[in-house]
Amino acid sequence: MQQEPLEFWFEFASTYSYLAASRIEEAAAIARVRLRWRPFLLGPIFVSQGWGDSPFNIYPLKGRYMWRDMERLCEKYQLPFRRPSKFPRSGLLAARVACMAAEEPWCPRFVRAVYRANFAEDREISQTETIAEILATVGQSPREVLTSAESPENKQRLREQNQWAVVHGIFGAPTMLAGKELFWGNDRLEDAIAFHLHSQTTHAG
Amino acid sequence: MQQEPLEFWFEFASTYSYLAASRIEEAAAIARVRLRWRPFLLGPIFVSQGWGDSPFNIYPLKGRYMWRDMERLCEKYQLPFRRPSKFPRSGLLAARVACMAAEEPWCPRFVRAVYRANFAEDREISQTETIAEILATVGQSPREVLTSAESPENKQRLREQNQWAVVHGIFGAPTMLAGKELFWGNDRLEDAIAFHLHSQTTHAG
Numbered sequence: 001m002q003q004e005p006l007e008f009w010f011e012f013a014s015t016y017s018y019l020a021a022s023r024i025e026e027a028a029a030i031a032r033v034r035l036r037w038r039p040f041l042l043g044p045i046f047v048s049q050g051w052g053d054s055p056f057n058i059y060p061l062k063g064r065y066m067w068r069d070m071e072r073l074c075e076k077y078q079l080p081f082r083r084p085s086k087f088p089r090s091g092l093l094a095a096r097v098a099c100m101a102a103e104e105p106w107c108p109r110f111v112r113a114v115y116r117a118n119f120a121e122d123r124e125i126s127q128t129e130t131i132a133e134i135l136a137t138v139g140q141s142p143r144e145v146l147t148s149a150e151s152p153e154n155k156q157r158l159r160e161q162n163q164w165a166v167v168h169g170i171f172g173a174p175t176m177l178a179g180k181e182l183f184w185g186n187d188r189l190e191d192a193i194a195f196h197l198h199s200q201t202t203h204a205g
Numbered sequence: 206m207q208q209e210p211l212e213f214w215f216e217f218a219s220t221y222s223y224l225a226a227s228r229i230e231e232a233a234a235i236a237r238v239r240l241r242w243r244p245f246l247l248g249p250i251f252v253s254q255g256w257g258d259s260p261f262n263i264y265p266l267k268g269r270y271m272w273r274d275m276e277r278l279c280e281k282y283q284l285p286f287r288r289p290s291k292f293p294r295s296g297l298l299a300a301r302v303a304c305m306a307a308e309e310p311w312c313p314r315f316v317r318a319v320y321r322a323n324f325a326e327d328r329e330i331s332q333t334e335t336i337a338e339i340l341a342t343v344g345q346s347p348r349e350v351l352t353s354a355e356s357p358e359n360k361q362r363l364r365e366q367n368q369w370a371v372v373h374g375i376f377g378a379p380t381m382l383a384g385k386e387l388f389w390g391n392d393r394l395e396d397a398i399a400f401h402l403h404s405q406t407t408h409a410g
Contacts, residue, residue: 049264059254061376065387072396171266182270187392191277 005036006196007177009170010111012091012098012125013054014042015070018115019186020174022079025108031193037102037111039095039158040165042173049171054088070119073186080120089118090126096149097131099158106138113137210241211401212382214375215316217296217303217330218259219247220275223320224391225379227284230313236398242307242316244300244363245370247378254376259293275324278391285325294323295331301354302336304363311343318342 008024010017028035046054056063067083074081094114101107113134117123123130132142148154168177176183176192179199183192213229215222233240251259261268272288279286299319306312318339322328328335337347353359373382381388381397384404388397 049266059376061254061374064374065376065389068387069389069393072400076396169266169269171264171270182273184270184274185392187390188274191281195277 003034003200004179005034006192007036007038009038009040009165009173009175009177011040011042011173012094012114012118013088014173015056015066015087015119016186017174018119019070019073019077019079020176020189021111021115023077023186024176024189027189027193031197033193033196037098037107038161038165038177039091039098039102039111040162040170040173041092041095041158044162045166045171048166057087080116082120082122084118084122086124089124091118092126093128093131093149094125096154096158097135097145099161100149100154101145106140109138110134110140208239208405209384210239211397212241212243214243214245214370214378214380214382216245216247216378217299217319217323218293219378220261220271220292220324221391222379223324224275224278224282224284225381225394226316226320228282228391229381229394232394232398236402238398238401242303242312243366243370243382244296244303244307244316245367245375245378246297246300246363249367250371250376253371262292285321287325287327289323289327291329294329296323297331298333298336298354299330301359301363302340302350304366305354305359306350311345314343315339315345 006028008020010021024035046052051058054063056066070081070083073079091114098107098111098114101110114125114131117130117134118125125131128146132146135142135145165175168180169182170177172184174184174186174189176188176196178192178196181192181195181199183189183195211233213225215226229240251257256263259268261271275286275288278284296319303312303316303319306315319330319336322335322339323330330336333351337351340347340350370380373380373385374387375382377389379389379391379394381393381401383397383401386397386400386404388394388400
């Protein structure tokens with residue numbers, strides 16, 4: 001039986017997605033779990049909950065805590081971190097690229113490089129030049145990839161992916177989806193992999 | 206040098222506080238960390254953030270997820286769990302008792318029994334009879350304890366404790382406070398203990 005992939009739903013503007021995106025490929029490989037990379041946009045989902053901005057900006061106490069928590073967790077995971085001078089940054093263009101390239105072998109490297117640009121190098125990931133530079137570093141032709149990513153078909157594909165996020169009940173990022181089971185947050189990465197492995201074993205038996 | 210205690214701030218209405226309250230005494234004992242039990246009320250803090258109810262009720266997707274997450278985590282930690290028929294329940298009376306008895310050796314057992322009543326036995330912890338029954342099970346005289354707990358001095362003590370929560374920037378429960386360092390959520394219990402141990406060692410050196 002072909003194993004169903006564990007779905008990894010992430011948003012490029014999300015701080016805790018940076019942690020999970022940097023860790024998930026190795027964790028899944030060790031557990032021999034196949035991944036499906038699922039970029040999406042939190043903005044429209046937040047708007048439907050009545051938020052016009054990141055909750056970390058709307059609730060300053062929570063925001064202050066989150067930045068300190070990120071410092072500590074990046075140190076724990078040995079990930080580079082610099083608090084970005086702008087938050088949140090639009091991950092729309094990067095999400096279009098990742099949506100188009102989700103099955104490509106270079107996609108995980110691209111995703112991690114975008115997160116690093118945002119949360120360790122304080123670069124403006126909403127700008128085409130930044131994404132083009134990152135594409136070049138992962139061995140891709142920026143012009144070719146960006147043309148496909150910005151095509152009407154691919155824009156529509158990301159919109160549909162976002163509708164799927166809503167259908168699955170996703171309300172935050174990162175979210176791991178194992179069958180119909182949601183796991184929200186970098187803190188649930190290991191639990192999601194364990195649950196997925198167990199459910200696959202059970203169904204295969 | 207006398208070791209500073211790690212402060213454990215909890216709210217009896219909070220689901221994730223149930224998990225941390227059930228685990229922290231053993232985890233702290235293994236690490237030889239002294240604890241200070243700090244009951245407080247989230248209600249006034251939520252009101253100051255513009256919420257008149259638990260965010261798990263205001264945001265139904267988040268609420269639905271939280272109940273499923275609690276089921277999974279209670280299974281993982283081998284804690285009994287039954288989704289309460291009412292949420293949130295007022296933890297005011299229980300918090301007054303725990304505030305008064307924070308230094309008593311029976312306090313941790315009382316705290317865990319109240320959480321179990323709320324989240325495993327679906328009992329109404331806001332009622333005096335429930336708290337009286339729990340006090341008896343931990344070997345205390347209900348009448349005596351409740352009279353002290355409901356005294357003006359002790360009511361004021363809990364109000365002051367709540368003001369301290371605000372001063373420390375506490376915005377949710379459970380929160381572990383190691384010096385000035387906040388750790389929010391059951392997920393941070395181990396990190397909080399490790400941080401506290403490290404900071405105590407460093408300062409003692």
